[in-house]
Amino acid sequence: MEKIVVNGGTPLRGSVEISGMKNAALPIIYASILVQDKCVIENLPNVSDVSNSLDLLRAMGASIRSVGRNAVEIDCTDIRQGSAPYDLARKMRASYYLFGAELGRFHTAHAPLPGGCDFGVRPIDQHIKGFESLGAEVKIENGCIDINTPRGICGANIFFDVVSVGATINMMLAAALTPGLTTIDNPAKEPHIVDLANFLNTCGAQIRGAGTDMIKIRGVDHLHGCHYAIIPDMIEAGTYMIAAAATSGTVRINNVIPKHLESITAKLQEMGATVVEDDDFVIVSSAGSLCRTNIKTLPYPGFPTDMHPQMSVLLCAANGVSTVTEGVFETRFRYVDELRRMGASIKVNGRTAIIQGGGKLSPAPVRAVDLRAGVALVIAGLMTEGETEISDIQLIERGYDDIIGKLRNLGANIRKVYVSDAEELKKAN
Ligand code: EPZ
Secondary structure, three states: OEEEEEEEOOOOEEEEEOOEOHHHHHHHHHHHHHOOOEEEEEOOOOOHHHHHHHHHHHHOOOEEEEOOOOOEEEEOOOOOOOOOOHHHHOOOOHHHHHHHHHHHHHOOEEEEOOOOOOOOOOOOHHHHHHHHHOOOEEEEEOOEEEEEOOOOOOOOEEEOOOOOHHHHHHHHHHHOOOOOEEEEEOOOOOHHHHHHHHHHHHOOOEEEOOOOOEEEEEOOOOOOOOEEEOOEOHHHHHHHHHHHHHOOOEEEEEOOOHHHHHHHHHHHHHOOOEEEEOOOEEEEEOOOOOEOOEEEEOOOOOEOHHHHHHHHHHHHOOEOEEEEEOOOOOOOOHHHHHHHHOOOEEEEEOOEEEEEOOOOOOOOEEEOOOHHHHHHHHHHHHOOEEEEEEEOHHHHHHOOOOHHHHHHHOOOEEEEEEOOHHHHHHHHO
């Protein structure tokens, strides 16, 4: 088993390059199913969700080849509908973009239900509502979804009862080649929704209003290949911003779109950190004394739910009592028990964590329970003197490109170690 070992207490200093956004790259990779031509996608992050998604498309018959650092050429002309391997699809949430992509290209879909981080119930009722509005019939059995259109498929108006990134993306994929006009009311407005629309429009789609309260899609007959570069990862950038503040360091974070970071910047400045913005970088520094604050996670442009665990760690170092309310998922507090092992004083009351800051954390062996919880523990280790050991780090590698190398370049004493099962057993007894 591999673990991350962090010897913390040293301020992070220097520059870090942000990679392409995982949650933009994934829908764009699955969107290539709609294109019977070659698409070159650049600035892909080197993370396991991306490599697993490329492997999944390869297994379905897509031809995919590397065409440079962080760039691939994908040709889905010969992809076999309904052939996604079950175990590969279950490794991540994003495989459910197969639903919309297969429906959009083949007017039928058969795919395994997805996996993904455990945040309580993660329903797909809005996805199904969207597909049915286009005339599809949806069935779930044997762990898979089956979508058919015996009466054909045509554009429709859909109002989402819940703001859902995944349902918005699946609707865009299903409607891009569907005859007629499709409108999506109450869509998600995240930057990666806009990035997907830009990719599809570069391929010849007619999608307007991405990033606003109403998306309009006029179906086209076919899409042609294109060259496209993924936007920078705002959550990776926010993670390094918080790590800089948490270690009382000074870090220049390159290759960002500052507008995407507005809510994170605002909260860090409210806490007393310094954030300087320029065209494509931000510089975050902290003198060490941070004020308490309250956070509520909301769909974009609100404070991102994917920054919730990282912010909770930072608030452990702030003076006073802070709260973090999870406004997107049913629950996202499994990281709290792991932080408590390091001495954090956090109570969870419903959807709100109440954090008593100001105390020092202590190093401990902890476990990544999901992607962002795992990276939050890395930040906790960075701000804590002594050796913190983090296991189940494959969850962190789903979404962070070269996190060890990037942090070591910032002066962190961090390494990946391999622990054999025998050693693990010996330690446990
Ligand atoms: C995407 O998940 C991201 N995953 C998540 O990032 C992110 O936290 C989330 O969007 C919110 O921004 C990927 O992009 C692969 P949702 P998704 O549908 O699409 C409810 C990370 O760390 N809902 O926007 O699954 C749902 O239960 C991951 O990178 C319904 O009720 O999120 C939740 O409460 C974690 N019915 C809320 O909407 C539905 O049909 C938002 O979920 C769909 C969703």
